[in-house]
Amino acid sequence: MLFKPGIGYGQMTSSSLKSFKFKLQERFSPVNEKLLQDEISEIAVIQRQMEKENLWAIRYWNGAYPSYRWHQLLMQASQNHQGHKNGGRVVVMHLAIYDAMVEVWKHKKAHFQKAAYQYDSKVKRLGPKSDYSAFICEWSAVAGAAHRVIGHYFPAQKELLDSQLAAFKSARLASGLQFPSDIEKGLEIGQKIAKKYIEYAKDDRTDRRWKGRVPKLDSLWSGNPSPWDPMKRQWKPLTLDQPNQFRPKPPPTDWSVDMEELREFNAKHQSSEIAWKWKSEPVWDRLIERKILEYNLNPFEAAFANAIFHTARYDAIIAAWDGKYHYWGIRPFQYDLSFKPILIATPNFPGYPAGHTTVAGSIAKVLSFLFPRDKSFFDGLAKECSESRFEGGVHFRTDNEVGLEVGDKVGQWVIKAFTE
Incomplete structure (x- = not known):
């Protein structure tokens, strides 16, 4: 069993850690039917204009699970970076993602909404379907959190990260699984949670340098450790x-x-x-x-x-x-x-x-x-x-x-x- 008995979606609080617990007080409501119809038309136009390679992009960004590609991007950013790499970067990203997901799931429990393709046959389903509310895009919440956290640790790679976020948004919208407004709401939640984790990370002591001395005893380890x-x-x-x-x-x-x-x-x-x-x-x-x-x-x-x-x-x-x-x-x-x-x-x-x-x-x-x-x-x-x-x-x-x-x-x- 994955969770402790009695704990399920949306019932788990924040990351439940002693050091911090980040929550938002946001309230989101689904858009009205008229706006949904406008968004359906937007998705239908995008799908009609797609090239064959767009289908591969949709599979790339909507396969596996939401943090899969963003973890890879974090590893890529780490490899691209020359010099010391902050030791807290991976866990901070995944904790921000989890807390963003908890926030999204609270809204999903409060509002059930069908996916875009279920509203109108003009929209095709080009990604995996789910059995829970499509209200607020959980994939976008992950993208918003990850993009912001990776950018904090590797600001020199902003251009790469921005291009990947744009590619994700296009692929998610074209999948027919989510409305544009729900994608934007997810991004907003992820970015706000990430901001709180970045503030926490600034004082987590993971980038401090050592100024001590190695003890001089033959029975102990000797060497010249890195300053970190x-x-x-x-x-x-x-x-x-x-x-x-x-x-x-x-x-x-x-x-x-x-x-x-x-x-x-x-x-x-x-x-x-x-x-x-x-x-x-x-x-x-x-x-x-x-x-x-x-x-x-x-x-x-x-x-x-x-x-x-x-x-x-x-x-x-x-x-x-x-x-x-x-x-x-x-x-x-x-x-x-x-x-x-x-x-x-x-x-x-x-x-x-x-x-x-x-x-x-x-x-x-x-x-x-x-x-x-x-x-x-x-x-x-x-x-x-x-x-x-x-x-x-x-x-x-x-x-x-x-x-x-x-x-x-x-x-x-x-x-x-x-x-x-």
Whole structure:
């Protein structure tokens, strides 16, 4: 079951996080019949004038679920950007999308309205039909929120984002699923919710630079971290009461047993398929997309799934990095200077607890909540992720196992924040 018993469309409040809860006080009413007829004529004219490539554009923008293309655009904008990328950009976008969806669903519950193609046979249905009110376009609310948030983080890419928003609006209108006025109302809601999240993000501490010093002890990690990495432990949590809420107990003072296990593995293996897989592939991101499509989640459910998924990752990073820079856990290649990790390049920050596995534990927990039939699969993936960091030689096994435990606790906490 996707939601807690008794929670359904429109009954879930805002993102339900301790840090904030953004709602609008907007009141929208459907337009009168005469205006609807004018809008129907507008859609009919657009459909008659369409070229063949327009059909592909309609499928492109109206397929999958509303945030699918906008998540891709965020990733594209991130790749296009040179230099530091703000750590809160993904979760802020998906939380804004979810809150915009909650706002839209309140209006849909209050006013049932048929889709444009259902009013007049002159309008063709060129997209997937739904069994809920067409009043206020939920796809447009997502577009308005995402366009505004991505633009905040990557202002230099305004031209690209504006062109994509225009393409979306054209494709949505030509689909015959929505009236022009409902598209505009959706955009307005999404943009206003995004504005509130952008104001929040300005003080979420995700862009602060570190000015501290690395401790000089042979038993601890040594290196020159990026100015942003140590600050992850100071990001403003979304659900956690404080960054050190699930800080693990201190790491071992004697790593000899862990080190010997790594030496034995390296003596028998020249490479590791799973080590390279988890280093180079966005495994979890692809998985959440796949599960949303496999289970055919509707727009509201998909927005909820992405919001809780990315919140779990974000707060897990804070929890892991709190431990890393509190304990400054040494890495295997520093403990034994003769040791050569299979992954060659060890990440340039402390090892305990492992970041990959803390995130894996948290995400596996929320995915099991969303898709409980697949729980054993998610648990297996989290364990594979943990094993991959050991086989790659960048972590001691203890780093990984403790990371999974911390991540599991974070995941449970995030679920509680979204459902109580």
